[in-house]
Amino acid sequence: MEGKGLCGSMDEFLKQCEQSGDSAYSAFRSLLERLEDPTTRTQARIFLSDLQKRFATKESSEKCLHTFHFRIQDIFIEQYEGYQRRKKLTMMVIPSIFIPEDWSFTFYEGLNRHSDSTFKDKTVAELGCGNGWISIAIADKWLPLKVYGLDINPRAVKISWINLYLNALDENGQPIYDGEQKTLLDRVEFHESDLLAYCRDHDIKLERIVGCIPQILNPNPDAMSKMITENASEEFLHSLSNYCALQGFVEDQFGLGLIARAVEEGIAVIQPMGIMIFNMGGRPGQAVCKRLFERRGFCINKLWQTKVIQAADTDISALVEIEKNSPHRFEFFMGLAGDQPICARTAWAYGKAGGRISHALSVYSCQLRQPNQVKTIFEFLKNGFQEISSSLDLSFEDDSVADEKIPFLAYLASILKESSFFQYEPPSGSRQFRHLIAGFMKTYHHIPLNADNVIVFPSRAVAIENALRLFSPRLAIVDEHLTRHLPRKWLTSLVIENTATDNPSEDELTVIEAPRQSDLMIELIKRLKPQLVVTGMAHFEAVTSSAFQHLLDVTREIGSRLFLDISDHFELSSLPGSNGVLKYLAGTPLPSHAAIVCGLVKNQVYSDLEVAFVISEEEAIFKALSKTVELLEGNTALISQYYYGCLFHELLAFHLSGRHPLAERECEKEKSVEMIGFATSAISVLDEFRVVN
Numbered sequence: 001m002e003g004k005g006l007c008g009s010m011d012e013f014l015k016q017c018e019q020s021g022d023s024a025y026s027a028f029r030s031l032l033e034r035l036e037d038p039t040t041r042t043q044a045r046i047f048l049s050d051l052q053k054r055f056a057t058k059e060s061s062e063k064c065l066h067t068f069h070f071r072i073q074d075i076f077i078e079q080y081e082g083y084q085r086r087k088k089l090t091m092m093v094i095p096s097i098f099i100p101e102d103w104s105f106t107f108y109e110g111l112n113r114h115s116d117s118t119f120k121d122k123t124v125a126e127l128g129c130g131n132g133w134i135s136i137a138i139a140d141k142w143l144p145l146k147v148y149g150l151d152i153n154p155r156a157v158k159i160s161w162i163n164l165y166l167n168a169l170d171e172n173g174q175p176i177y178d179g180e181q182k183t184l185l186d187r188v189e190f191h192e193s194d195l196l197a198y199c200r201d202h203d204i205k206l207e208r209i210v211g212c213i214p215q216i217l218n219p220n221p222d223a224m225s226k227m228i229t230e231n232a233s234e235e236f237l238h239s240l241s242n243y244c245a246l247q248g249f250v251e252d253q254f255g256l257g258l259i260a261r262a263v264e265e266g267i268a269v270i271q272p273m274g275i276m277i278f279n280m281g282g283r284p285g286q287a288v289c290k291r292l293f294e295r296r297g298f299c300i301n302k303l304w305q306t307k308v309i310q311a312a313d314t315d316i317s318a319l320v321e322i323e324k325n326s327p328h329r330f331e332f333f334m335g336l337a338g339d340q341p342i343c344a345r346t347a348w349a350y351g352k353a354g355g356r357i358s359h360a361l362s363v364y365s366c367q368l369r370q371p372n373q374v375k376t377i378f379e380f381l382k383n384g385f386q387e388i389s390s391s392l393d394l395s396f397e398d399d400s401v402a403d404e405k406i407p408f409l410a411y412l413a414s415i416l417k418e419s420s421f422f423q424y425e426p427p428s429g430s431r432q433f434r435h436l437i438a439g440f441m442k443t444y445h446h447i448p449l450n451a452d453n454v455i456v457f458p459s460r461a462v463a464i465e466n467a468l469r470l471f472s473p474r475l476a477i478v479d480e481h482l483t484r485h486l487p488r489k490w491l492t493s494l495v496i497e498n499t500a501t502d503n504p505s506e507d508e509l510t511v512i513e514a515p516r517q518s519d520l521m522i523e524l525i526k527r528l529k530p531q532l533v534v535t536g537m538a539h540f541e542a543v544t545s546s547a548f549q550h551l552l553d554v555t556r557e558i559g560s561r562l563f564l565d566i567s568d569h570f571e572l573s574s575l576p577g578s579n580g581v582l583k584y585l586a587g588t589p590l591p592s593h594a595a596i597v598c599g600l601v602k603n604q605v606y607s608d609l610e611v612a613f614v615i616s617e618e619e620a621i622f623k624a625l626s627k628t629v630e631l632l633e634g635n636t637a638l639i640s641q642y643y644y645g646c647l648f649h650e651l652l653a654f655h656l657s658g659r660h661p662l663a664e665r666e667c668e669k670e671k672s673v674e675m676i677g678f679a680t681s682a683i684s685v686l687d688e689f690r691v692v693n
């Protein structure tokens, strides 16, 4: 039956199509309006069946494209040998849009390598949907919740809608229902959109983003800046399938700028566990293609790789130009069988001389490693930090490094997003950071500390030097591992012979080095009676608390202050090994003459970042040490506190609070001897200022 009436006669229709591609397009636009209108839909669909039947053979449908500027044909998407009920879709094309070829079919094969659950019930966007066949095939095969087929070419979008009606309704114009009693019209929408603009503007959160978009820079950049409208020239509209404009990304130099932009736009709209699947021409080289994703925080899985003949309608001379101006070499092959890569220049010359050139084509499936954090980083960089974005590298060989660095950058981004400057923090260190350290001690080691028991220093060396200056002991015994950064004069003076009645100047501070072994250290303490002891602990002695207790007792009896360095035994992990000192503190308060020093130095990412903290449960010591930070060495860089703060935060964030009630602590033993007090110079300063934490 020939569709007449609403659609006019077929001959009239074909006559209009014959005039030009533009004219054929406008004939189909009117037909689309009839498909959209439920009252004329059935008839319009029947008219399309009749058109298809009229050019049923392969030859006649080719001729139709040539003469009438459109083609409607069945494409078989599941055609395994021996498989009887071959699945077909009916699809039309017009010359001003992309006509599916090798690239599309490879892409579809790559999509098919995913498990059924990848698309079932999911919200999907297809970038550069062309005539819409991939979006329709996804909807047909996997029953996703919704597929948004997006294309910048307005004509591609209209033809996609026609293709949707062609497949949602049967030849008689009746709806085809799937297993869930839905038709393709319930599952697919097509929209004109520059990459993900449509989803962004409509606040659509996607679970899958798939795309086969151009990878060759337009050899004629002016053409690209032309307004893209439905009425632009056919040639120009078709060129949108093969060429892209400069996008302002580093990847432009490899022709990958459009994909780079798609990925960055995708990071903003994809759900955290979402997957992006891209068809990647291997011409820039596999390493470059992989890097595009990895440096933006993705893990990639190359699902399918094949070789395709370089499309005849795509001029690779833009790649030859890039080779002229850079050391980069693209990767082509001679024929499909070649396996020795040749560069774009050689490929171009070989092609001009009649040779067939091919290149790799792969389907990449990509997922963000730490999705929410990478999203935060990109959200921040989007607003005016293009330069940082270009040099950003979130690719890591080692997962544990990624686990440290990405959360930190995200944390920094969220702080900088809220304020463009670093806030003033008290000299004892950022309250939040001290709070986190105390929280870690409480949660992981059951030591009931609070932020006012913790003083932050730029490094362990500074912490120790400040403690020595604060008390200015006549004699200090310092573990030989910790003397390296102390002023030389302290290590060279020797005032041990002075009697207690002498009144040496405070500058005459003498440091005696001692081995890190508690029995030797204790022997020295007993003999030399220093006013201050700074020591670490050998590993074997740190296992139980007895060496620590012994040191506490001896220093208390003699009247020395003790600074115990636990840096080597302190682990910033979710399963930190304990040690005798921390076990002791869980059950007993830290005596007032003792403090714990801990340098955080073992980070894997920024080996030059250091922070240290001192723990004291004595308010006066807390205040005085805080003051030394202000007076002597300057505050600790906030960036270092953020870095370590973030590590502590990560370790605390998932904990339920109060799951392990803290043990009752025993009371501290009575003081027996008067301890060394603050240096007179320190006292004057401490008296002068009211010390605020």
Ligand SMILES: C[S@@+](CC[C@H](N)C(=O)[O-])C[C@H]1O[C@@H](n2cnc3c(N)ncnc32)[C@H](O)[C@@H]1O
Pocket (backbone or CB within 6 Å): 098, 099, 100, 101, 103, 104, 105, 107, 127, 128, 129, 130, 131, 132, 133, 134, 150, 151, 152, 153, 156, 193, 194, 195, 212, 213, 214, 240, 241, 242, 244, 258
């Ligand atoms: C190679 S075709 C792929 C078409 C279809 N997916 C297929 O496989 O047959 C690439 C498509 O990307 C579209 N395109 C180019 N730049 C785009 C952009 N910035 N945003 C959206 N689509 C774009 C082109 O119009 C073209 O339809």
